[in-house]
Amino acid sequence: MPAAEPPGLRRRNTWQRGTILRAIGAASCHLTAEEIHRRVRRRERPIGLATVYRSLETFVREGVVEPAYLGDGRVRYALAVNHHEHLVCLGCGGWESLDACLVPQPPGRTDSGFHVTGHRLTLYGYCARCQRAQA
Amino acid sequence: MPAAEPPGLRRRNTWQRGTILRAIGAASCHLTAEEIHRRVRRRERPIGLATVYRSLETFVREGVVEPAYLGDGRVRYALAVNHHEHLVCLGCGGWESLDACLVPQPPGRTDSGFHVTGHRLTLYGYCARCQRAQA
DNA sequence: CTCGCTGCAAACTTTTTGCAGTCAG
């Protein structure tokens, strides 16, 4: 499920990547790159923001981490293991998490030969507060 | 379905918005803001990029246009009527469209009172080309 | 040893915002 290994690269395990991955895993929801950066900076040895971005890119490619685009112009990340969907409000831009996964179908292969390893579902509409405001 | 009317604003129809909406509708796939801008610029009277962005924001709020975040750092737009899903390759970053909509469940209301009016599903994995490259 | 990874800072891209003038209703 974690997708096949990248072409010819040999991955190295550094303490930075471990720290970043642990920070994402410790969070209860999706984090932005900056939030992750801020959390791993608290440690004795700081980690560069660029490193966070580069590590995230690697993790996403490996299928370990899942990105989420909630419409506020920044990407959020969470462990693929903690997969969940989001409800985004078109009124205020806010969002809530949805525990259930509404796309139960297992990864497979499409007609075009595309190998599906995961998915990302975002539901959008209006939150309770915005519905009231429109009344 | 096109969501309720915004709070206290009265919308105005300008030739710019009509042109932008027509450009999106004429496209066979999702367009980036810049692509839309380039297309509406061909006309005799050019439209400002900021206007394109502001109009898109309005259209999305109204539920007329649907955004798509395919992971390349820019947002793409298409008419909600032309709804379709995407397959994004984690290997090369490319993407293909999927005609079928895999989330047939109708809009409804969640426990938290959130009113769902639409959704956005992105499947990810590896395209045929990248699978071959990894072999 | 080798070569992928890191940090820093500069560069880039995309999107947003301020403001004054315009025009739809």
Next chain:
DNA sequence: CTGACTGCAAAAAGTTTGCAGCGAG
């Protein structure tokens, strides 16, 4: 008439990249 919409240009925000040094394997 009113105030929402527009254009321009400047600014912001988020992400990427170049490069030299470091260190995992």
